[in-house]
Amino acid sequence: MLTTTSCISAGDEVTPNVILGIHGGIGEDKKDMTPDLEAKVRAALNAALNAGKGKLDAGGSSLDAVEAAIRVMEDDPILNAGKGAVFTHEGRNELDASIMEGKSKKAGAVASVTTVKNPITAARAVMEKSKHVMLIGNGAEIFAGKQGLDIVDPSYFWTEHQWKAILEVWKQEAEAKAKNEHGALPENQLPPIHKFKFGTVGAVAIDAMGNLAAGTSTGGMTNKMHGRLGDSPIIGAGTYADNDAAAISCTGHGEFFIRYAVSHEIVSQIKYKKVSAKDAVEDVINRQLKEINGEGAAIVLDKSGRFTTARNSEGLYRGWITADGTIQVRIYDK
Numbered sequence: 001m002l003t004t005t006s007c008i009s010a011g012d013e014v015t016p017n018v019i020l021g022i023h024g025g026i027g028e029d030k031k032d033m034t035p036d037l038e039a040k041v042r043a044a045l046n047a048a049l050n051a052g053k054g055k056l057d058a059g060g061s062s063l064d065a066v067e068a069a070i071r072v073m074e075d076d077p078i079l080n081a082g083k084g085a086v087f088t089h090e091g092r093n094e095l096d097a098s099i100m101e102g103k104s105k106k107a108g109a110v111a112s113v114t115t116v117k118n119p120i121t122a123a124r125a126v127m128e129k130s131k132h133v134m135l136i137g138n139g140a141e142i143f144a145g146k147q148g149l150d151i152v153d154p155s156y157f158w159t160e161h162q163w164k165a166i167l168e169v170w171k172q173e174a175e176a177k178a179k180n181e182h183g184a185l186p187e188n189q190l191p192p193i194h195k196f197k198f199g200t201v202g203a204v205a206i207d208a209m210g211n212l213a214a215g216t217s218t219g220g221m222t223n224k225m226h227g228r229l230g231d232s233p234i235i236g237a238g239t240y241a242d243n244d245a246a247a248i249s250c251t252g253h254g255e256f257f258i259r260y261a262v263s264h265e266i267v268s269q270i271k272y273k274k275v276s277a278k279d280a281v282e283d284v285i286n287r288q289l290k291e292i293n294g295e296g297a298a299i300v301l302d303k304s305g306r307f308t309t310a311r312n313s314e315g316l317y318r319g320w321i322t323a324d325g326t327i328q329v330r331i332y333d334k
């Protein structure tokens with residue numbers, strides 16, 4: 001959990017005429033960022049934006065753009081979604097994703113899947129090809145297989161950097177337990193996981209019909225318990241889209257985002273308090289969550305195509321593209 005002193009307030013200006021905005025999670029602290037990683041992050045974000053824009057240019061829907069952008073980020077091993085996902089306490093990769101369309105308010109989600117190569121596509125299939133909103137675990141995997149989606153061996157998701165991260169957590173836990181004369185430490189006294197970051201990817205888009213869509217995909221938090229779900233697959237927490245207000249995707253410490261129903265809270269403020277998307281996202285991320293040390297960020301695209309972000313973390317991997325093709329990619333303040 002972040003400390004009050006490490007909690008900073010930051011966000012991006014409001015940019016008009018945006019058709020697609022994305023994030024790749026909170027990412028590395030500035031002191032740990034290397035030129036090599038920074039180049040890879042910027043390349044991944046550019047590739048995701050271009051994939052999503054390609055769909056919109058071809059007449060695709062905002063859902064097509066969101067799915068395409070997120071698939072690129074899921075396939076990129078440096079981001080915590082799909083390949084490159086963090087490891088659970090048991091050393092597995094358990095993936096979550098959700099997607100929502102702002103006109104019909106239809107939504108789909110999968111959670112705790114271990115063999116679905118692109119969870120965002122499975123989430124969309126749940127939305128479009130099932131009578132449900134969320135499928136979890138083995139049921140979601142069987143459904144994805146029946147839909148003809150790519151199924152992989154769980155080892156596909158393994159990456160060296162995430163394996164090193166869980167090995168470091170296990171080492172710290174063992175050391176902490178060894179120091180404790182009473183044996184195992186209670187869960188709330190285990191070493192902080194903040195150092196191991198919250199990565200998640202997400203996208204928001206608007207299409208030629210004015211329809212909004214949002215999607216989010218993640219491996220969750222390093223060292224999470226088997227079966228733990230964060231906010232990313234929860235409609236109204238990590239993802240929400242409403243044509244009357246905005247499309248939102250979040251990243252951060254999921255437990256706080258679930259408790260504060262963050263994405264729905266932002267939409268509700270826009271709809272019912274009649275505040276701007278900027279004021280709404282700043283209020284939720286940099287007032288409500290900050291007060292309880294809930295670290296994270298959100299990206300918001302409103303119904304008029306104005307895009308903005310807010311974060312109480314040092315960084316946020318993010319980017320957006322306007323209708324004329326201008327791309328912005330940022331990690332910290334730029």
Ligand code: GLY
Binds near residue numbers: 218219231
């Ligand atoms: N925000 C991602 C998670 O908490 O799992």
